[in-house]
Amino acid sequence: MFLHPAPPVLQKADNYLYRFIFDFLQTAIGDSFIIFQLLAFLLLFSQATLFNRVCNFQKILPKQNFLPGMSYILITSLVPDWNHFSAPLIINSLMIWVIYKMAALYSSQRAMGAIFNIGILVGIVSLLYLPALAFLILVFFSLIVMRPFRFREWIMAFVGFTFPYYFLIIGLIIAKKFDWNSILPKIVLNLPSIPHSVWITGGIALAVLPFIIGGFFVQNNLNKMLIQVRKGWALLLMFVITAVLIILINRVNSYENWIIAIIPFAAFHSAAYFYAESKIFTFLLHWTTFAFAIYVNYIH
Secondary structure (H helix, E strand, C coil): CCCCCCCCCCCCCECHHHHHHHHHHHHHHCCCHHHHHHHHHHHHHHHHHHHHHHHHHCCCCCCCCCHHHHHHHHHHCCCHHHHCCCHHHHHHHHHHHHHHHHHHHHHCCCHHHHHHHHHHHHHHHHHHEHHHHHHHHHHHHHHHHHCCCCHHHHHHHHHHHHHHHHHHHHHHHHCCCCCHHHHCCCCCECCCCCCCCHHHHHHHHHHHHHHHHHHHHHHHCHHHCCHHHHHHHHHHHHHHHHHHHHHHECCCCCCHHHHHHHHHHHHHHHHHHHHCCCHHHHHHHHHHHHHHHHHHHHHC
């Protein structure tokens, strides 16, 4: 990241809020790409730390450990695009917070405020990156899984989601730049780009294969888990499905938007490490991933 700093690039799917952040940073630091890479590193490290803390607090795994955070750092090192400063990278910081709040809904006595806050966060996420509108599906799924059906809670979630757009519309009106065509989302579904390099393919494979293995381990141990933990894993699985949908919306010519799926992937990777009985398997899985990341980022 620091030997060969990559310039940040605006994508067509980047929304108002990220464009504002991007323009502000470019004005403040100019073409100092190393600063953007430093910000990307700080985001990645803080996300790994926060996600590890959330997993331990929600008891996603039976014992407290550092496997989720380690897995997050490893996976984001597999493809160079996942180390770039981008809107999807910023989104991950907010979505880790959202997952924490969603998982806490199960035992919440006063859920209306939490649901409203979740809606606001997802609304902000969509203002950073347009395809992240799909996370509204995840909000409603969390209400299905974590709460008995209450229509007013669903309305509150939607009102929270639209709340940031009220301020956006007011700001555009004041600036005399309001145009409904610029507010209404333009969504086109496309197949993702075919990897142009065998190393990109290898990095994606090393992210997907342990995810599948971790999914088998989680499935085999569901009977030993508390109900709240099972619901937490269901949320993470739905997160994966939503992230795949986001990747298909308004295709871009890089793999930066794929990082949105890394949060649930890291949880399932950690399950693969935790539940595996063979130490040889975990040793080979970890050091193969580590060696690949070193080769791709330093040698290739």
